[in-house]
Amino acid sequence: MTASDETPDPALAFEAHDHAHCAGGVLARAEEISAARGARLTPVRRRALEILLESHRAMGAYEVLERLAEAGFGNQPPVAYRALEFLVDQGLAHRIRRLNAFAACMNPGEAHSPAFFICKTCDAVAEAPAEAVRAAMEGAAARIGFSVERMNIEALGLCPACAETAS
Amino acid sequence: MTASDETPDPALAFEAHDHAHCAGGVLARAEEISAARGARLTPVRRRALEILLESHRAMGAYEVLERLAEAGFGNQPPVAYRALEFLVDQGLAHRIRRLNAFAACMNPGEAHSPAFFICKTCDAVAEAPAEAVRAAMEGAAARIGFSVERMNIEALGLCPACAETAS
């Protein structure tokens, strides 16, 4: 089976779910994508992605580094930053600038410029497709003659669970 | 005269213009806004805003700090971070996370969640209104039950001038 029967749901990050299943699917797809592109998903890089997938949340580079070191890889910052940079470049992970952190892409392979919803209470991060947002940005850019290469779209607020707790 | 006859133009950051005029207008409006709200635009805070307005670009906190110190204020990081935090909270400045930097808001007072266009070559930052973007984000948030408090919307690419030079 391929991973194509996964059903990415943006709200997943905020809900209980069969995580082993969703993580496995994403990892499998990541392999396919890398192979297809000729990008080398080496052991460190693969492990870094697994680490992100396991925790299913945004992680700081140093936190990832610690886990990589436990797995027998180098324990200096560049080891983690390089692996993470590769994943981001390949669209297998995203950088959440507001948190100075990284999260696995839950829907790799498809062109997307996702938006992130970050819960300020529990730090959960949901990734949602944002085609409308992208379109609006391209429009604004065109009006001022700007050519867009990358976007970061992040919202901070309360996830459903924390909103309920707070009330 | 009030500053209300200013004509904010998102593309301004990428063009030559009467900067003393545009900066002066923004500063005047900032004073009005602070006064109206009971927020205290103290000397350090005011100077920090002036510094951001003078350079008309995104500046790191330490760069602002240096300028503040030259003006006789403290020379330790918290001095700059506190002033900048105040400005951001009051909507008088924005934090550009991609650059770990701050920029004066060129259109303060009006509720807005602006988008930023950052030139990767010359580091110029243009602020554009992004109502459509905000609407799209609110829509996506509603679908997953997320309540948004703040947004960061940033695009990296080439400004018109640098795009021309590059070609």
Next chain:
DNA sequence: TATCGTATGTTATAGCATAACGTGTCAAGC
């Protein structure tokens, strides 16, 4: 097998941000 490109490891340092505490100032209430 010599060479080149790519990946990884390592050292060192640069750059960004905040916790915690002390001092001064001003206004409200006694």
Next chain:
DNA sequence: GCTTGACACGTTATGCTATAACATACGATA
């Protein structure tokens, strides 16, 4: 007037984030 509390600012110290620069290893290719 004096006290009290809120707020702003200064300072010390430290922690976290990120990258430059160099060394080593390995596979592909000529």
